[in-house]
Amino acid sequence: MSETNTQVRLAARPVGRPKPEDWSIEQVAVPQPGANEFLAKVIYISLDPAMRGWMNDVKSYIEPVGINEVMRAGGIAEIIESNNPEFAVGDHVYCMTGVQQYFVSDGADAQKVDPNIAPLVKYLGVLGMTGMTAYFGLLDVAEAKEGETVVVSGAAGAVGSIVGQIAKIKGCRVVGIAGGEKKCQLLIDELDFDAAIDYKSEDLRKALRQHCPKGIDVFFDNVGGETLNTVLPQMRRHGRIAICGAISQYNNTEAVQGPSNYMSLLVSRSRMEGFVVFDYAQQFGAAMQEMAGWMAAGQLNSKEHIEKGIENFPDVLLKLFDGGNFGKLILQVDE
């Protein structure tokens, strides 16, 4: 065990794309657990587009991270000292660890995870908030049904790659939008998508017409901006758009681009709906069981993109915005 605790803190509110000077990397003493607390070492940290929103000083579904505070992050940690009878040394937990090597907690937000059931990284991806976001967004918000055409943007990302696979399991036709030929090939070869559109080299409007000749019943949007705008006029009657994210807009220094084609919602009698996965917490258990069953049956192939070293957090985070990851982006902090 290290004698110091390396932390990545938010030093300044980024304007646009986060820069190195927006972060400070601090060495502090490893904290001591108090009564009813445990000390844990962080093993894996989940990197998510939502993190960019937490860095802005605006009201949202969660408080922003304060200046000079440890950056918020979900992660997997191992208990190394415990004064809490509910957590034993050697237990693994999922909780909001923050971007740091060690933390103490009373365990109120910690959920135990079992490395014998699934590799630890899966609890950040397919069996974690990523998987839950895909599951409830697709099946509850967008109400995808057998025989329908589902389009997902950010299809090679953590959430998008699971959305597409769940849609296939449910008997939908699935078209993914991703950046680059390689990602598109992987969507078809490894994740069984029916079609993939490379928005960097193809005309998205034409490609959607080609791959969705009857129109689009469900659009699961992680990207926003021009992608959302191009999809809108191709929605089928009574279509559903689940708004999960808008990664194309998160580093904007100018105003967010609103979907100027939103009146297509009227023409197609469609709806566009936002959601936050935490609202489904009561149903996570059942959903995780179903997801684990699909994994065991070989129907759900989850992808992780793992980088190493806590000090690399500022650079690795940018991969999300640069399209540098295929599948769930995870930072490994310890073995």
Add this chain to the structure above:
Amino acid sequence: MSETNTQVRLAARPVGRPKPEDWSIEQVAVPQPGANEFLAKVIYISLDPAMRGWMNDVKSYIEPVGINEVMRAGGIAEIIESNNPEFAVGDHVYCMTGVQQYFVSDGADAQKVDPNIAPLVKYLGVLGMTGMTAYFGLLDVAEAKEGETVVVSGAAGAVGSIVGQIAKIKGCRVVGIAGGEKKCQLLIDELDFDAAIDYKSEDLRKALRQHCPKGIDVFFDNVGGETLNTVLPQMRRHGRIAICGAISQYNNTEAVQGPSNYMSLLVSRSRMEGFVVFDYAQQFGAAMQEMAGWMAAGQLNSKEHIEKGIENFPDVLLKLFDGGNFGKLILQVDE
């Protein structure tokens, strides 16, 4: 009866606001009814924001009006000759009359209306498509419920003024957005709105905060543009936005303004949904009965703004975009 039939035809596709030269006023012979047809004289023509969309050469929920075709319009007409046993001379009908004095029809789209039950103009307003749009948009699409806060834009317009009253009947708190002090006063004095905001003189964002301190459960939008954008961040959790129209954008010569605050849908877990009233045709009968009951009970106070003279159609239509009407705008063509 006149010997000629005056028609208002679309001469050119308007760019932005329709100009006099976009119309031609023609005198043609009064048509003769063929077998199984009737000849009818038009009494009232309904003027609606949707007409602006019909003039554009774009795919929508209905075909555009062709160049040199009689402008499409719904209206009330009286049968003056009939070779159709289902329609007698003296019967009144609602149908797509077009902007003209006379027309022949086989009656396929004509619905008889009874001036003894309600004045004829009511069949274009509260008991017509206007009323049906308000009824199904508010109660079916937006699912307004007792105790909720409902905001309606274009509140002094034909649809908006009915939306607000139905919401009051259903036990909602109702806030109207309209242009001008006089309209706002009428909303409160005559239509029993709880509050009215004059978007021309007030700061809409602040006024909404004041009048909707708990946020907005339902927004019924006739206006679009900056109004929609300002409302979005004030939606309550699980709010519903019914997209009925976007009159602020219909005469745009530049691109439609998309709602840049659409990601607020995520923060508030809200949805935005478009609809077309014709989809509810099967339920019109029951809804009209309920509306007639509210009128009879003095709970639903419908307003008509009636102008005269078919040759004035091009000018009168512009009142919709200039905010020149309070209530349903109707052109009287004949006594």
